[in-house]
Amino acid sequence: MPLTPLDTDSYSFLGPAGTFTEAALAQVPDAAGKRWRAVNNVGEALADVVSGRSVAAMIAIENSVDGGVSATQDALASVPNLRIVGEYLVPVNFVLVARPGTTLAEVNTVNAHPVAYAQCRAWLEKAVPGHGYIPASSNVAAAAALLENSQADAAIAPPGIDTHHPVVVLATNIGDNPNAVTRFVLVSRTVTLPEPTGADKTTLIIELPDDRSGALLEMLEQFATRGVNLSLIQSRPIGDALGRYRFVIDADGHILDERMADALLGLRRFSPNVTFLGSYPRADKQAIEFTSRFDDEIFIEARDWLRGLIDGEPAA
Template sequence: MPGVPPTRFVYLGPEGTFSEQALLTLPAAVSGVRLPARSVPEALERVRGGEADAALVPLENSIGGQVGVTLAELVNGPPLLITREVVLPVEFVLAGRPGTSLVDVRSIAAHPQAATQCCGWLRTHLPDATIVDVLSNAAAAIAAAAGEYDAAVCAPVGAVHHGLTVLADKVADHPEAVTRFALVCRPAPPPEPTGDDVTSLAVYISHDRVGALLAVLMELAVRGVNLTRIESYPTGERLGRYVFFLDCTGHVAQPAVGEALQGLRRVCADVRFLGSYPRARGPHDEAGVAPARSDEFLDSEAWLARIRAGELG
Protein backbone atom coordinates (compact mmCIF):
# COMPACT_ATOMS: atom_id res chain seq x y z
CA MET A 1 0.00 0.00 0.00
CA PRO A 2 1.51 3.34 -0.98
CA GLY A 3 2.33 5.83 1.73
CA VAL A 4 0.87 5.28 5.19
CA PRO A 5 -1.18 2.05 5.34
CA PRO A 6 -4.91 2.75 5.74
CA THR A 7 -6.51 2.17 9.13
CA ARG A 8 -9.99 3.60 8.48
CA PHE A 9 -12.03 1.73 5.90
CA VAL A 10 -15.45 2.54 4.51
CA TYR A 11 -17.59 -0.01 2.66
CA LEU A 12 -21.03 -0.28 1.09
CA GLY A 13 -23.13 -1.04 4.16
CA PRO A 14 -24.91 -1.76 6.32
CA GLU A 15 -23.34 -4.71 8.11
CA GLY A 16 -23.81 -8.06 6.40
CA THR A 17 -23.13 -7.00 2.80
CA PHE A 18 -20.79 -8.75 0.39
CA SER A 19 -18.71 -5.57 0.53
CA GLU A 20 -18.12 -6.11 4.23
CA GLN A 21 -17.24 -9.77 3.63
CA ALA A 22 -14.76 -8.73 0.94
CA LEU A 23 -13.27 -6.05 3.18
CA LEU A 24 -12.70 -8.59 5.95
CA THR A 25 -10.39 -10.57 3.66
CA LEU A 26 -7.86 -7.73 4.10
CA PRO A 27 -5.84 -8.13 7.33
CA ALA A 28 -5.49 -4.36 7.78
CA ALA A 29 -9.27 -3.97 7.70
CA VAL A 30 -9.80 -6.72 10.29
CA SER A 31 -7.70 -4.78 12.80
CA GLY A 32 -8.76 -1.34 11.55
CA VAL A 33 -11.88 0.80 11.82
CA ARG A 34 -14.71 -0.24 9.48
CA LEU A 35 -17.36 2.33 8.59
CA PRO A 36 -20.52 1.45 6.61
CA ALA A 37 -21.79 3.86 3.95
CA ARG A 38 -25.29 4.05 2.49
CA SER A 39 -24.11 4.19 -1.11
CA VAL A 40 -21.02 4.00 -3.33
CA PRO A 41 -20.96 7.80 -3.86
CA GLU A 42 -21.08 8.35 -0.10
CA ALA A 43 -18.26 5.84 0.46
CA LEU A 44 -15.98 7.51 -2.07
CA GLU A 45 -16.79 11.01 -0.86
CA ARG A 46 -15.72 9.99 2.64
CA VAL A 47 -12.33 9.05 1.22
CA ARG A 48 -12.07 12.27 -0.80
CA GLY A 49 -13.02 14.28 2.28
CA GLY A 50 -10.52 12.55 4.55
CA GLU A 51 -13.08 10.85 6.82
CA ALA A 52 -11.70 7.46 5.73
CA ASP A 53 -8.39 6.29 4.31
CA ALA A 54 -9.82 3.78 1.83
CA ALA A 55 -13.14 2.53 0.48
CA LEU A 56 -13.96 -0.96 -0.74
CA VAL A 57 -16.61 -0.75 -3.46
CA PRO A 58 -18.01 -3.23 -6.03
CA LEU A 59 -16.56 -2.85 -9.51
CA GLU A 60 -18.06 -5.66 -11.58
CA ASN A 61 -19.79 -9.02 -11.34
CA SER A 62 -19.12 -12.03 -13.52
CA ILE A 63 -22.85 -12.27 -14.33
CA GLY A 64 -24.32 -8.79 -13.95
CA GLY A 65 -21.36 -6.96 -15.47
CA GLN A 66 -20.18 -3.49 -14.51
CA VAL A 67 -21.41 -1.62 -11.45
CA GLY A 68 -22.23 1.61 -13.24
CA VAL A 69 -22.42 3.85 -10.19
CA THR A 70 -18.86 2.92 -9.21
CA LEU A 71 -17.51 3.60 -12.70
CA ALA A 72 -19.29 6.96 -12.81
CA GLU A 73 -17.87 7.98 -9.44
CA LEU A 74 -14.32 7.02 -10.46
CA VAL A 75 -14.34 9.40 -13.43
CA ASN A 76 -16.30 12.26 -11.86
CA GLY A 77 -14.96 14.47 -9.13
CA PRO A 78 -11.44 14.59 -7.68
CA PRO A 79 -9.25 11.64 -8.75
CA LEU A 80 -9.01 8.47 -6.69
CA LEU A 81 -6.63 5.53 -7.02
CA ILE A 82 -7.33 1.79 -6.97
CA THR A 83 -4.61 0.16 -4.86
CA ARG A 84 -5.96 -3.37 -4.55
CA GLU A 85 -8.73 -5.63 -5.80
CA VAL A 86 -10.66 -8.43 -4.10
CA VAL A 87 -12.53 -11.20 -5.93
CA LEU A 88 -15.28 -12.72 -3.78
CA PRO A 89 -17.52 -15.71 -4.60
CA VAL A 90 -21.14 -14.67 -4.04
CA GLU A 91 -23.96 -16.85 -2.76
CA PHE A 92 -27.58 -15.78 -2.37
CA VAL A 93 -30.50 -17.06 -0.31
CA LEU A 94 -34.16 -16.10 -0.20
CA ALA A 95 -35.00 -15.24 3.40
CA GLY A 96 -38.08 -14.08 5.29
CA ARG A 97 -39.32 -13.49 8.81
CA PRO A 98 -39.81 -16.59 10.98
CA GLY A 99 -43.12 -18.23 10.12
CA THR A 100 -43.02 -17.13 6.47
CA SER A 101 -43.26 -19.85 3.84
CA LEU A 102 -42.48 -19.69 0.14
CA VAL A 103 -46.18 -19.58 -0.80
CA ASP A 104 -46.61 -16.41 1.30
CA VAL A 105 -44.06 -14.40 -0.69
CA ARG A 106 -45.60 -11.65 -2.82
CA SER A 107 -42.93 -8.95 -2.53
CA ILE A 108 -39.15 -9.35 -2.50
CA ALA A 109 -36.47 -6.79 -1.67
CA ALA A 110 -33.29 -7.18 -3.70
CA HIS A 111 -30.29 -5.18 -4.84
CA PRO A 112 -30.42 -4.86 -8.68
CA GLN A 113 -27.26 -6.95 -9.09
CA ALA A 114 -28.71 -9.67 -6.86
CA ALA A 115 -32.00 -9.65 -8.74
CA THR A 116 -30.11 -10.03 -12.03
CA GLN A 117 -28.11 -12.98 -10.75
CA CYS A 118 -31.21 -14.74 -9.39
CA CYS A 119 -33.78 -13.79 -12.04
CA GLY A 120 -34.11 -17.31 -13.48
CA TRP A 121 -34.79 -18.89 -10.09
CA LEU A 122 -37.24 -16.13 -9.16
CA ARG A 123 -39.15 -16.46 -12.44
CA THR A 124 -39.42 -20.22 -12.00
CA HIS A 125 -40.38 -20.37 -8.32
CA LEU A 126 -42.04 -16.99 -7.65
CA PRO A 127 -43.28 -15.72 -11.03
CA ASP A 128 -45.96 -13.46 -9.52
CA ALA A 129 -43.81 -11.83 -6.84
CA THR A 130 -42.88 -8.15 -7.16
CA ILE A 131 -39.14 -7.41 -7.01
CA VAL A 132 -38.29 -4.09 -5.35
CA ASP A 133 -34.84 -2.51 -5.75
CA VAL A 134 -32.92 -1.56 -2.60
CA LEU A 135 -29.45 -0.08 -2.06
CA SER A 136 -27.67 -3.23 -0.84
CA ASN A 137 -28.14 -6.89 -0.01
CA ALA A 138 -28.06 -6.06 3.69
CA ALA A 139 -30.69 -3.35 3.16
CA ALA A 140 -32.88 -6.03 1.58
CA ALA A 141 -32.53 -8.20 4.69
CA ILE A 142 -33.29 -5.24 6.97
CA ALA A 143 -36.41 -4.35 4.98
CA ALA A 144 -37.69 -7.93 5.12
CA ALA A 145 -36.98 -8.15 8.85
CA ALA A 146 -38.96 -4.92 9.37
CA GLY A 147 -41.94 -6.35 7.51
CA GLU A 148 -41.73 -3.95 4.58
CA TYR A 149 -41.48 -6.91 2.20
CA ASP A 150 -42.26 -10.60 2.50
CA ALA A 151 -38.74 -11.76 1.69
CA ALA A 152 -35.27 -10.66 0.67
CA VAL A 153 -32.58 -11.88 -1.66
CA CYS A 154 -29.46 -11.54 0.46
CA ALA A 155 -26.23 -13.15 1.58
CA PRO A 156 -26.49 -16.04 4.06
CA VAL A 157 -24.66 -13.93 6.65
CA GLY A 158 -27.23 -11.15 6.17
CA ALA A 159 -30.11 -13.52 6.89
CA VAL A 160 -28.45 -14.72 10.09
CA HIS A 161 -27.48 -11.20 11.17
CA HIS A 162 -31.05 -9.90 10.87
CA GLY A 163 -32.88 -12.91 12.29
CA LEU A 164 -34.43 -14.16 9.05
CA THR A 165 -35.34 -17.71 8.14
CA VAL A 166 -33.86 -19.09 4.93
CA LEU A 167 -36.76 -20.02 2.65
CA ALA A 168 -34.49 -21.25 -0.17
CA ASP A 169 -30.73 -21.43 -0.51
CA LYS A 170 -28.46 -21.35 -3.57
CA VAL A 171 -30.96 -19.25 -5.52
CA ALA A 172 -28.33 -17.77 -7.87
CA ASP A 173 -28.61 -18.93 -11.48
CA HIS A 174 -24.82 -19.30 -11.73
CA PRO A 175 -23.29 -20.82 -8.58
CA GLU A 176 -19.73 -19.93 -9.64
CA ALA A 177 -20.45 -16.19 -9.83
CA VAL A 178 -17.92 -13.79 -8.32
CA THR A 179 -17.87 -10.07 -7.63
CA ARG A 180 -14.77 -7.95 -8.06
CA PHE A 181 -14.22 -5.16 -5.55
CA ALA A 182 -11.77 -2.25 -5.66
CA LEU A 183 -9.96 -0.75 -2.69
CA VAL A 184 -9.85 2.97 -3.49
CA CYS A 185 -7.63 5.60 -1.83
CA ARG A 186 -6.66 9.21 -2.35
CA PRO A 187 -3.91 9.72 -4.98
CA ALA A 188 -0.44 8.47 -4.02
CA PRO A 189 2.36 6.52 -5.72
CA PRO A 190 1.03 3.12 -6.85
CA PRO A 191 2.02 -0.06 -4.97
CA GLU A 192 5.26 -1.67 -6.12
CA PRO A 193 4.99 -4.09 -9.09
CA THR A 194 4.47 -7.73 -8.15
CA GLY A 195 4.87 -9.32 -11.59
CA ASP A 196 1.14 -10.07 -11.74
CA ASP A 197 -0.54 -6.68 -11.83
CA VAL A 198 -3.46 -4.83 -13.38
CA THR A 199 -3.47 -1.27 -14.69
CA SER A 200 -6.89 0.39 -14.92
CA LEU A 201 -7.66 3.43 -17.06
CA ALA A 202 -10.59 5.54 -18.18
CA VAL A 203 -10.08 6.93 -21.68
CA TYR A 204 -12.09 9.50 -23.60
CA ILE A 205 -11.65 9.03 -27.33
CA SER A 206 -11.72 11.81 -29.91
CA HIS A 207 -15.20 11.19 -31.34
CA ASP A 208 -14.50 13.28 -34.45
CA ARG A 209 -11.49 11.15 -35.37
CA VAL A 210 -11.94 8.14 -37.67
CA GLY A 211 -10.63 4.97 -36.04
CA ALA A 212 -10.27 6.61 -32.63
CA LEU A 213 -11.00 3.42 -30.69
CA LEU A 214 -8.71 1.39 -32.96
CA ALA A 215 -5.94 3.89 -32.20
CA VAL A 216 -6.42 3.19 -28.48
CA LEU A 217 -6.16 -0.56 -29.00
CA MET A 218 -3.10 -0.22 -31.22
CA GLU A 219 -1.18 1.77 -28.58
CA LEU A 220 -1.51 -1.27 -26.32
CA ALA A 221 -1.09 -4.03 -28.89
CA VAL A 222 2.12 -2.77 -30.50
CA ARG A 223 3.78 -2.74 -27.08
CA GLY A 224 2.59 -6.20 -26.08
CA VAL A 225 0.25 -4.90 -23.38
CA ASN A 226 -2.67 -7.30 -23.06
CA LEU A 227 -6.14 -5.76 -22.75
CA THR A 228 -8.22 -7.88 -20.35
CA ARG A 229 -11.32 -5.70 -20.09
CA ILE A 230 -12.93 -2.89 -22.05
CA GLU A 231 -16.33 -1.40 -21.24
CA SER A 232 -18.08 1.74 -22.34
CA TYR A 233 -20.08 4.02 -20.08
CA PRO A 234 -22.07 7.11 -21.14
CA THR A 235 -20.45 10.42 -20.31
CA GLY A 236 -23.85 12.05 -19.83
CA GLU A 237 -23.10 14.75 -22.40
CA ARG A 238 -25.33 13.34 -25.13
CA LEU A 239 -26.12 10.12 -26.97
CA GLY A 240 -23.07 8.48 -28.50
CA ARG A 241 -20.55 10.00 -26.07
CA TYR A 242 -18.77 7.36 -24.01
CA VAL A 243 -15.83 6.91 -21.70
CA PHE A 244 -14.05 3.56 -22.06
CA PHE A 245 -12.79 1.68 -19.02
CA LEU A 246 -9.73 -0.48 -19.70
CA ASP A 247 -7.93 -3.10 -17.64
CA CYS A 248 -4.47 -4.05 -18.90
CA THR A 249 -1.90 -6.62 -17.85
CA GLY A 250 1.12 -5.02 -16.22
CA HIS A 251 2.15 -2.09 -14.04
CA VAL A 252 2.70 1.58 -14.87
CA ALA A 253 6.30 1.21 -13.63
CA GLN A 254 7.05 -1.23 -16.47
CA PRO A 255 8.42 0.39 -19.65
CA ALA A 256 5.85 -1.22 -21.97
CA VAL A 257 2.88 -0.05 -19.91
CA GLY A 258 4.41 3.37 -19.35
CA GLU A 259 4.99 3.85 -23.09
CA ALA A 260 1.43 2.70 -23.81
CA LEU A 261 0.05 5.31 -21.40
CA GLN A 262 2.12 8.00 -23.09
CA GLY A 263 0.74 6.89 -26.43
CA LEU A 264 -2.83 6.96 -25.13
CA ARG A 265 -2.27 10.46 -23.81
CA ARG A 266 -1.31 11.53 -27.34
CA VAL A 267 -4.23 9.92 -29.22
CA CYS A 268 -7.09 10.36 -26.72
CA ALA A 269 -9.09 13.41 -25.77
CA ASP A 270 -8.36 12.59 -22.13
CA VAL A 271 -7.02 9.73 -20.00
CA ARG A 272 -7.62 9.16 -16.30
CA PHE A 273 -5.21 6.78 -14.60
CA LEU A 274 -7.17 4.66 -12.09
CA GLY A 275 -4.32 2.62 -10.66
CA SER A 276 -1.78 -0.19 -10.99
CA TYR A 277 -2.25 -2.88 -8.36
CA PRO A 278 -1.82 -6.63 -7.69
CA ARG A 279 -4.18 -8.92 -9.56
CA ALA A 280 -6.59 -10.95 -7.43
CA ARG A 281 -7.50 -14.24 -9.05
CA GLY A 282 -10.82 -15.99 -8.51
CA PRO A 283 -11.14 -19.74 -7.88
CA HIS A 284 -11.69 -20.51 -11.58
CA ASP A 285 -9.37 -17.94 -13.18
CA GLU A 286 -6.82 -19.05 -15.73
CA ALA A 287 -3.31 -17.68 -15.83
CA GLY A 288 -3.15 -14.37 -17.64
CA VAL A 289 -1.02 -13.42 -20.63
CA ALA A 290 2.44 -12.37 -19.50
CA PRO A 291 3.19 -8.69 -20.12
CA ALA A 292 5.97 -7.70 -22.46
CA ARG A 293 9.38 -8.12 -20.86
CA SER A 294 10.95 -4.93 -19.53
CA ASP A 295 14.42 -5.95 -20.75
CA GLU A 296 13.13 -6.03 -24.34
CA PHE A 297 12.11 -2.38 -24.06
CA LEU A 298 15.32 -1.36 -22.32
CA ASP A 299 17.32 -3.06 -25.06
CA SER A 300 15.34 -1.26 -27.78
CA GLU A 301 15.86 2.09 -26.00
CA ALA A 302 19.60 1.47 -25.87
CA TRP A 303 19.62 0.47 -29.55
CA LEU A 304 17.81 3.69 -30.53
CA ALA A 305 20.20 5.75 -28.41
CA ARG A 306 23.16 4.24 -30.30
CA ILE A 307 21.56 5.09 -33.65
CA ARG A 308 20.98 8.69 -32.56
CA ALA A 309 24.61 8.87 -31.47
CA GLY A 310 25.81 7.60 -34.84
CA GLU A 311 27.01 4.27 -33.47
CA LEU A 312 25.93 1.92 -36.25
CA GLY A 313 28.39 -0.88 -35.67
Protein backbone atom coordinates (compact mmCIF):
# COMPACT_ATOMS: atom_id res chain seq x y z
CA MET A 1 0.00 0.00 0.00
CA PRO A 2 1.50 3.40 -0.94
CA LEU A 3 2.22 5.78 1.92
CA THR A 4 -0.01 8.79 2.41
CA PRO A 5 1.80 12.08 1.69
CA LEU A 6 3.03 13.59 4.95
CA ASP A 7 1.45 16.71 6.39
CA THR A 8 4.66 18.68 6.80
CA ASP A 9 2.87 21.36 8.83
CA SER A 10 1.70 19.17 11.72
CA TYR A 11 3.47 17.62 14.72
CA SER A 12 1.75 15.44 17.30
CA PHE A 13 2.42 15.45 21.04
CA LEU A 14 0.80 14.15 24.21
CA GLY A 15 -1.56 16.92 25.23
CA PRO A 16 -3.20 19.03 26.35
CA ALA A 17 -1.12 22.19 26.19
CA GLY A 18 1.36 22.60 29.02
CA THR A 19 2.70 19.03 29.22
CA PHE A 20 6.36 18.09 29.40
CA THR A 21 5.92 16.56 25.94
CA GLU A 22 4.98 19.96 24.57
CA ALA A 23 8.10 21.38 26.20
CA ALA A 24 10.16 18.76 24.38
CA LEU A 25 8.52 19.58 21.05
CA ALA A 26 9.38 23.24 21.62
CA GLN A 27 13.05 22.20 21.33
CA VAL A 28 12.60 21.07 17.69
CA PRO A 29 13.61 23.88 15.30
CA ASP A 30 11.63 22.42 12.39
CA ALA A 31 8.44 22.40 14.47
CA ALA A 32 8.52 26.14 15.11
CA GLY A 33 5.61 27.88 13.43
CA LYS A 34 3.95 24.59 12.44
CA ARG A 35 0.66 23.11 13.66
CA TRP A 36 0.94 21.13 16.89
CA ARG A 37 -1.65 18.41 17.31
CA ALA A 38 -2.42 17.41 20.92
CA VAL A 39 -3.29 13.70 21.30
CA ASN A 40 -4.39 11.52 24.19
CA ASN A 41 -1.79 8.73 24.18
CA VAL A 42 1.27 7.25 22.47
CA GLY A 43 -0.82 5.03 20.20
CA GLU A 44 -2.71 8.02 18.82
CA ALA A 45 0.53 9.94 18.32
CA LEU A 46 2.11 7.12 16.29
CA ALA A 47 -1.13 6.60 14.36
CA ASP A 48 -0.91 10.24 13.27
CA VAL A 49 2.56 9.59 11.86
CA VAL A 50 1.61 6.33 10.13
CA SER A 51 -1.51 7.86 8.55
CA GLY A 52 0.31 11.01 7.47
CA ARG A 53 -1.71 13.36 9.67
CA SER A 54 1.59 14.51 11.16
CA VAL A 55 5.15 14.59 9.91
CA ALA A 56 6.40 13.44 13.32
CA ALA A 57 5.33 12.78 16.90
CA MET A 58 7.07 13.59 20.17
CA ILE A 59 6.82 10.81 22.76
CA ALA A 60 8.44 10.04 26.12
CA ILE A 61 10.69 6.97 26.05
CA GLU A 62 12.71 7.06 29.27
CA ASN A 63 12.75 8.70 32.68
CA SER A 64 15.83 8.99 34.87
CA VAL A 65 13.79 7.95 37.92
CA ASP A 66 11.45 5.25 36.59
CA GLY A 67 13.42 3.93 33.62
CA GLY A 68 11.95 3.10 30.23
CA VAL A 69 8.37 4.02 29.36
CA SER A 70 6.84 0.61 28.64
CA ALA A 71 3.84 1.94 26.69
CA THR A 72 6.17 3.69 24.27
CA GLN A 73 8.52 0.74 23.95
CA ASP A 74 5.67 -1.67 23.23
CA ALA A 75 4.10 0.70 20.71
CA LEU A 76 7.38 1.12 18.81
CA ALA A 77 7.76 -2.66 18.72
CA SER A 78 4.32 -3.17 17.20
CA VAL A 79 4.07 -0.31 14.69
CA PRO A 80 6.26 -0.88 11.61
CA ASN A 81 8.15 1.62 9.44
CA LEU A 82 8.91 4.19 12.11
CA ARG A 83 12.22 5.89 12.81
CA ILE A 84 13.52 7.96 15.70
CA VAL A 85 15.03 11.12 14.21
CA GLY A 86 16.03 12.96 17.37
CA GLU A 87 16.04 12.93 21.16
CA TYR A 88 15.35 15.72 23.63
CA LEU A 89 15.78 16.03 27.38
CA VAL A 90 13.36 17.88 29.66
CA PRO A 91 14.06 18.46 33.38
CA VAL A 92 11.09 17.21 35.37
CA ASN A 93 9.71 19.21 38.26
CA PHE A 94 6.25 19.61 39.67
CA VAL A 95 4.00 22.07 41.47
CA LEU A 96 0.93 21.47 43.59
CA VAL A 97 -2.08 23.47 42.40
CA ALA A 98 -5.63 23.95 43.59
CA ARG A 99 -8.81 25.89 42.94
CA PRO A 100 -8.57 29.57 43.89
CA GLY A 101 -9.24 30.06 47.60
CA THR A 102 -7.88 26.64 48.63
CA THR A 103 -5.01 26.48 51.13
CA LEU A 104 -2.49 23.68 51.60
CA ALA A 105 -4.02 22.87 54.98
CA GLU A 106 -7.36 22.16 53.26
CA VAL A 107 -5.94 19.56 50.86
CA ASN A 108 -7.06 16.01 51.59
CA THR A 109 -7.13 14.40 48.13
CA VAL A 110 -4.64 14.81 45.29
CA ASN A 111 -5.17 14.14 41.59
CA ALA A 112 -2.06 13.24 39.54
CA HIS A 113 -0.64 11.09 36.78
CA PRO A 114 0.71 7.87 38.38
CA VAL A 115 4.32 8.61 37.36
CA ALA A 116 4.16 12.14 38.74
CA TYR A 117 2.53 10.93 41.93
CA ALA A 118 5.30 8.38 42.47
CA GLN A 119 7.93 11.08 41.98
CA CYS A 120 6.28 13.39 44.55
CA ARG A 121 5.17 10.76 47.07
CA ALA A 122 7.72 11.57 49.78
CA TRP A 123 6.94 15.30 49.66
CA LEU A 124 3.20 14.64 49.80
CA GLU A 125 3.49 12.32 52.78
CA LYS A 126 5.24 15.08 54.71
CA ALA A 127 3.15 18.05 53.54
CA VAL A 128 -0.24 16.33 53.20
CA PRO A 129 -0.14 13.32 55.57
CA GLY A 130 -2.96 10.85 55.17
CA HIS A 131 -4.00 12.25 51.80
CA GLY A 132 -6.05 10.34 49.25
CA TYR A 133 -4.95 9.85 45.65
CA ILE A 134 -6.93 9.93 42.38
CA PRO A 135 -5.07 8.87 39.18
CA ALA A 136 -5.21 11.13 36.11
CA SER A 137 -4.43 10.57 32.45
CA SER A 138 -1.91 13.43 32.45
CA ASN A 139 -0.62 16.08 34.81
CA VAL A 140 -2.30 18.85 32.84
CA ALA A 141 -5.58 16.91 32.85
CA ALA A 142 -5.29 16.60 36.63
CA ALA A 143 -5.07 20.37 36.99
CA ALA A 144 -7.89 20.99 34.52
CA ALA A 145 -10.15 18.53 36.35
CA LEU A 146 -10.03 20.68 39.47
CA LEU A 147 -12.28 23.16 37.68
CA GLU A 148 -14.81 20.48 36.67
CA ASN A 149 -16.31 19.31 39.96
CA SER A 150 -13.36 17.07 40.72
CA GLN A 151 -13.33 15.10 43.98
CA ALA A 152 -9.70 16.15 44.41
CA ASP A 153 -8.68 19.21 46.39
CA ALA A 154 -5.37 19.66 44.59
CA ALA A 155 -3.35 18.34 41.66
CA ILE A 156 0.26 17.70 40.73
CA ALA A 157 1.09 19.59 37.55
CA PRO A 158 4.01 20.98 35.53
CA PRO A 159 5.37 24.46 36.35
CA GLY A 160 3.56 27.17 34.42
CA ILE A 161 0.21 25.36 34.46
CA ASP A 162 -1.38 28.47 35.97
CA THR A 163 -0.81 30.24 32.65
CA HIS A 164 -3.10 27.69 30.95
CA HIS A 165 -5.76 27.19 33.64
CA PRO A 166 -7.13 29.43 36.43
CA VAL A 167 -5.55 27.52 39.31
CA VAL A 168 -3.34 28.70 42.17
CA VAL A 169 0.06 27.27 43.02
CA LEU A 170 0.22 25.98 46.59
CA ALA A 171 3.80 24.67 46.46
CA THR A 172 6.69 24.49 44.00
CA ASN A 173 9.57 22.06 43.50
CA ILE A 174 7.67 19.19 45.10
CA GLY A 175 9.47 16.43 43.21
CA ASP A 176 11.47 14.07 45.41
CA ASN A 177 14.42 14.00 42.99
CA PRO A 178 15.67 17.42 41.85
CA ASN A 179 17.76 15.76 39.11
CA ALA A 180 14.86 13.99 37.41
CA VAL A 181 14.92 14.18 33.62
CA THR A 182 12.63 12.69 30.99
CA ARG A 183 14.01 11.68 27.61
CA PHE A 184 11.73 12.23 24.63
CA VAL A 185 12.16 11.05 21.05
CA LEU A 186 10.81 12.50 17.83
CA VAL A 187 9.39 9.70 15.68
CA SER A 188 8.82 9.96 11.94
CA ARG A 189 8.48 7.78 8.84
CA THR A 190 11.61 9.15 7.22
CA VAL A 191 14.29 6.60 6.34
CA THR A 192 17.00 9.17 5.61
CA LEU A 193 19.85 8.75 8.05
CA PRO A 194 21.41 11.82 9.62
CA GLU A 195 25.17 12.05 9.20
CA PRO A 196 27.26 10.68 12.10
CA THR A 197 28.35 13.36 14.55
CA GLY A 198 30.58 11.32 16.85
CA ALA A 199 27.95 11.81 19.57
CA ASP A 200 25.18 9.52 18.36
CA LYS A 201 22.81 6.88 19.63
CA THR A 202 21.22 3.88 17.92
CA THR A 203 17.95 2.38 19.16
CA LEU A 204 17.06 -1.24 18.46
CA ILE A 205 14.42 -3.77 19.47
CA ILE A 206 15.75 -7.33 19.48
CA GLU A 207 13.98 -10.62 20.09
CA LEU A 208 15.85 -13.58 21.55
CA PRO A 209 15.70 -16.58 19.21
CA ASP A 210 14.57 -18.91 22.02
CA ASP A 211 14.32 -19.25 25.78
CA ARG A 212 17.55 -21.03 26.72
CA SER A 213 20.58 -20.60 28.89
CA GLY A 214 23.07 -18.13 27.46
CA ALA A 215 20.81 -16.57 24.81
CA LEU A 216 20.88 -13.12 26.39
CA LEU A 217 24.66 -13.32 26.82
CA GLU A 218 25.06 -14.18 23.14
CA MET A 219 23.04 -11.12 22.20
CA LEU A 220 25.06 -8.83 24.44
CA GLU A 221 28.32 -10.25 23.11
CA GLN A 222 27.44 -8.88 19.65
CA PHE A 223 27.99 -5.42 21.16
CA ALA A 224 30.73 -6.17 23.67
CA THR A 225 33.11 -7.82 21.22
CA ARG A 226 32.87 -4.75 18.96
CA GLY A 227 33.35 -2.15 21.69
CA VAL A 228 29.78 -0.83 21.55
CA ASN A 229 28.48 0.46 24.89
CA LEU A 230 24.80 0.10 25.81
CA SER A 231 23.16 3.02 27.61
CA LEU A 232 19.77 1.29 27.93
CA ILE A 233 18.68 -2.34 27.93
CA GLN A 234 15.16 -3.21 29.00
CA SER A 235 13.17 -6.40 28.56
CA ARG A 236 9.55 -6.44 27.45
CA PRO A 237 7.36 -9.54 27.03
CA ILE A 238 6.55 -10.40 23.43
CA GLY A 239 3.16 -11.68 24.57
CA ASP A 240 2.87 -14.87 22.56
CA ALA A 241 4.19 -17.23 25.27
CA LEU A 242 5.79 -17.26 28.69
CA GLY A 243 9.54 -16.78 28.61
CA ARG A 244 9.53 -14.92 25.30
CA TYR A 245 11.07 -11.46 25.50
CA ARG A 246 12.22 -8.64 23.31
CA PHE A 247 14.87 -6.17 24.41
CA VAL A 248 14.81 -2.43 23.85
CA ILE A 249 18.38 -1.25 23.48
CA ASP A 250 20.12 2.11 23.13
CA ALA A 251 23.65 1.64 21.85
CA ASP A 252 26.31 4.34 21.74
CA GLY A 253 27.22 5.09 18.14
CA HIS A 254 25.80 5.42 14.62
CA ILE A 255 24.88 2.73 12.13
CA LEU A 256 27.48 4.21 9.77
CA ASP A 257 30.20 3.61 12.38
CA GLU A 258 32.01 0.41 11.39
CA ARG A 259 31.78 -1.11 14.86
CA MET A 260 28.02 -0.50 15.03
CA ALA A 261 27.42 -1.82 11.52
CA ASP A 262 29.38 -4.97 12.33
CA ALA A 263 27.36 -5.43 15.53
CA LEU A 264 24.11 -5.15 13.59
CA LEU A 265 25.30 -7.82 11.14
CA GLY A 266 26.01 -10.10 14.10
CA LEU A 267 22.61 -9.39 15.60
CA ARG A 268 20.89 -10.15 12.30
CA ARG A 269 22.57 -13.55 12.16
CA PHE A 270 21.69 -14.22 15.79
CA SER A 271 18.11 -13.01 16.10
CA PRO A 272 15.00 -13.79 14.03
CA ASN A 273 13.74 -10.25 14.51
CA VAL A 274 15.85 -7.09 14.83
CA THR A 275 14.04 -3.75 14.52
CA PHE A 276 16.23 -0.76 13.69
CA LEU A 277 14.55 2.38 15.07
CA GLY A 278 17.20 4.85 14.03
CA SER A 279 20.59 6.45 14.59
CA TYR A 280 20.43 10.06 15.71
CA PRO A 281 22.45 12.69 17.60
CA ARG A 282 22.52 12.41 21.37
CA ALA A 283 20.69 15.21 23.16
CA ASP A 284 23.60 15.74 25.55
CA LYS A 285 26.08 15.96 22.62
CA GLN A 286 28.62 13.89 24.57
CA ALA A 287 31.17 12.31 22.25
CA ILE A 288 31.24 8.50 22.30
CA GLU A 289 34.37 7.09 23.88
CA PHE A 290 35.87 3.76 22.80
CA THR A 291 39.31 2.20 22.58
CA SER A 292 41.39 2.62 19.43
CA ARG A 293 41.17 -1.06 18.53
CA PHE A 294 37.54 -0.40 17.56
CA ASP A 295 38.31 2.49 15.18
CA ASP A 296 36.65 2.35 11.76
CA GLU A 297 40.03 1.78 10.12
CA ILE A 298 40.55 -1.46 12.08
CA PHE A 299 37.33 -2.98 10.70
CA ILE A 300 38.08 -1.75 7.18
CA GLU A 301 41.60 -3.19 7.26
CA ALA A 302 40.30 -6.54 8.50
CA ARG A 303 37.83 -6.75 5.60
CA ASP A 304 40.57 -5.81 3.12
CA TRP A 305 42.81 -8.50 4.60
CA LEU A 306 40.10 -11.13 4.21
CA ARG A 307 39.33 -10.00 0.66
CA GLY A 308 43.02 -10.34 -0.18
CA LEU A 309 43.10 -13.89 1.12
CA ILE A 310 40.05 -14.81 -0.96
CA ASP A 311 41.45 -13.14 -4.07
CA GLY A 312 44.83 -14.79 -3.65
CA GLU A 313 46.73 -11.55 -3.25
CA PRO A 314 50.32 -11.93 -1.98
CA ALA A 315 50.80 -11.26 1.72
CA ALA A 316 52.13 -7.81 2.53
